[in-house]
Amino acid sequence: DEGHAHRMTGPLVAIVDYGMGNRRSVEKSLQRVGARTLMTCDHDELRAADGLLLPGVGAFPAAMRIIRELGLDDLLRERAAAGTPLFGSCMGMQLLFEESEEHGGAEGLGILRGSVRRLRAPGLNLPHIGWNAVRWTTPSPLTDGLPDPSYLYHVHTFAPEPADPADVLGTTDYGETFATVVGSGNVFGAQSHPEKSSAHGLALLANFATLATRRVPA
Secondary structure, X not given: OXXXXXXXXXXXXXXXXXXXOOHHHHHHHHHHOOXXXXXXXXXXXXXXXXXXXXXOXXXXXXXXXXXXXXXXXXHHHHHHHOOOOEEEEXXXXXXXXXXXXXXXXXXXXXXXXXXXXXXXXXXXXXXXXXXXXXXXXXOOOOOOXXXXXXXXXXXXXXXXXXXXXXXXXXXXXXXXXXXXXXXXXXEEEEOOOHHHOHHHHHHHHHHHXXXXXXXXXX
């Protein structure tokens, strides 16, 4: 297994494997930026990791149902509270919030305050698919050294509305201006697909790997 062979010196970033998301391409991107990776839903393995990446593609309610069945909701809340760097990618970022209105509504992990709602993009096609200029609004170690704007690849119909404007790290426009990169303390998320976003997406993941390297063990 390529993942297990990748044992050099970088931080160990565990990709939370609950069956939804571009897990393999996320794993390859993390390895490209020097992280060791593990794809797992095992609670002990997730607890031992230096950083956690929560991927996600598909419907929010279905994802939350599986996450709860696997007991990963409590585990992710516990690790976030313990200071482990956590990164939600694409729908994985939406899951960090309190709720989503998708498919009649569902409760999220509630690690970040706010809700997820359908993009208000009258006259434009949904899902929103394509490269967008992301403007940085709040400085963060996640976005250190990235150009302003950066260009990231998006595929989504819903977007988060953080309750605290300070949690919005970057915004982009599609019919409206929406939060596309978020962060609070050790918890971060990107609505884009960093693993499909070329140099700027890799730079985000590299910064996250650096944050996982610096973590002081609890």
